[in-house]
Amino acid sequence: MKSFVSVPENSDFPIQNLPYGIFSTQEKSERRVGVAIGEYVLDLGMIKQYYPNKYHDALTANVLNSLMALGYDAWKEIRQITQNLLQEGSALHTNSNLKDTALIPLALVQMHLPANIGDYTDFYSSIHHATNVGIMFRGNDNALMPNWKHLPVGYHGRASSVVVSNTPIRRPLGQTLPVDGADPVFGPCRLFDFELEMAFFVGGPPTQLGERVTVDDAAKRVFGFVLMNDWSARDIQKWEYQPLGPFTAKNLGTTISPWVVTVAALEPFKVDNFPQKPTPFPYLYHEQHFNFDIKLEVDIKPAKGVATTVCRSNYRNLYWTALQQIAHHTVTGCNLNPGDLMASGTISGDTADSFGSMLELSWRGTKAIPLLGGESRKFLQDNDEVVVRGYCRNDDFKIGFGTCSGIVLPAMTL
Structure with missing residues (x-):
């Protein structure tokens, strides 16, 4: 796999990783679901249209609990869609306006607790x-x-x-x-x-x-x-x-x-x-x-x-x-x-x-x-x-x- 997002050598976050986190920015204080790729965060709520409707609430939440609750099969499908979207020539790659707004430099984000931890x-x-x-x-x-x-x-x-x-x-x-x-x-x-x-x-x-x-x-x-x-x-x-x-x-x-x-x-x-x-x-x-x-x-x-x-x-x-x-x-x-x-x-x-x-x-x-x-x-x-x-x-x-x-x-x- 090769992402259209530049991933520096020795980066923790190549396309094979795609970890989940909750982030906000100074311009937009609402907490939202993101995936790390190279030196960027991909805002999944911004690109929810590429995922089945049944996942939209989880992708636009302010914690990961709803995504966690979806279960193993959903995690597998969402991950596969995200990897496909980040590859060269994907629908996201060719949508310049959406690509530029959905990818936010890591240096500009504040990270938060990933979930509401009940126990x-x-x-x-x-x-x-x-x-x-x-x-x-x-x-x-x-x-x-x-x-x-x-x-x-x-x-x-x-x-x-x-x-x-x-x-x-x-x-x-x-x-x-x-x-x-x-x-x-x-x-x-x-x-x-x-x-x-x-x-x-x-x-x-x-x-x-x-x-x-x-x-x-x-x-x-x-x-x-x-x-x-x-x-x-x-x-x-x-x-x-x-x-x-x-x-x-x-x-x-x-x-x-x-x-x-x-x-x-x-x-x-x-x-x-x-x-x-x-x-x-x-x-x-x-x-x-x-x-x-x-x-x-x-x-x-x-x-x-x-x-x-x-x-x-x-x-x-x-x-x-x-x-x-x-x-x-x-x-x-x-x-x-x-x-x-x-x-x-x-x-x-x-x-x-x-x-x-x-x-x-x-x-x-x-x-x-x-x-x-x-x-x-x-x-x-x-x-x-x-x-x-x-x-x-x-x-x-x-x-x-x-x-x-x-x-x-x-x-x-x-």
Whole structure:
């Protein structure tokens, strides 16, 4: 395929990608559905006449929930029409007036949250991350909890504090226990951290309470993926998490990238699922490949310094697949809605430079991570910017996610 839109070399957004997002411009403040192509956004509402009437409401909405709700067959048809329209010699290519108004430079748009997120679940699906954290807090002999290889561990997060990339995140206040056995203190978090994650949006019609989604049907429920940074207050988390798990240490903000990359775009980069032993229960077992070679990187950029890549990991390091996450989430009959967000948990590899959090990179604060320019970090400091990138690449093209970034603001004054 060759688009009539110029796509720079190494662009995240060739015609083989076409991720969805919600954007606005200074001239037109209404939020609308767009597709990224090269250095442009294609306004799908402007060209709705090229799509069947049954899709028009979804293409002219101000969030992606209606598009997500259409389901797998509709996603496939809409994507095919969009690819055809963007190829050389298409009806859109030859309609000069419409082409010029429907294609808007990326530099002129503001991106927004892709969907109204009703529910957000965060899993704990990287075996390397879970093992590292277990060794730190429980020792080598008891690194993984007894349930970890039998089910995808997760918890329900706070959907209202999920924000789009470039939204500043304020250092939280909270209770901590600086000295074991002493009284807790209240004040700004001292051990502020990022977590390298990815997440997917649930699609298809809503399910009913009591209805399961089987592991075999789950693939048609994954609309697309985004990058995620699950900001974490480690010292607050340590004091508050027992016995019910993460609370205020995690609800302070979760950043996602604005572009939703579809499963169809990721198909050329499927790889074997992570080997699982013991064999999961039948409701979790699947032979279908649903793992992807997505290269992931995290940069830290101090306020007066240059960016340093502190982590290089890969989505393929996840032990539990998105299909297993959906199947386990709904095995009790929990209902799903289009726009629900499900996150992977921290994605760490098996080498020290692939650890997906400062907790691991600094090994619980026992060593400093050097940054370019002479600075170093054990945990994040005020005014640090954290930038997450993700992409797949083969000999022909690159499928990218853009960036997922946020700057740490100082804590509110007491």
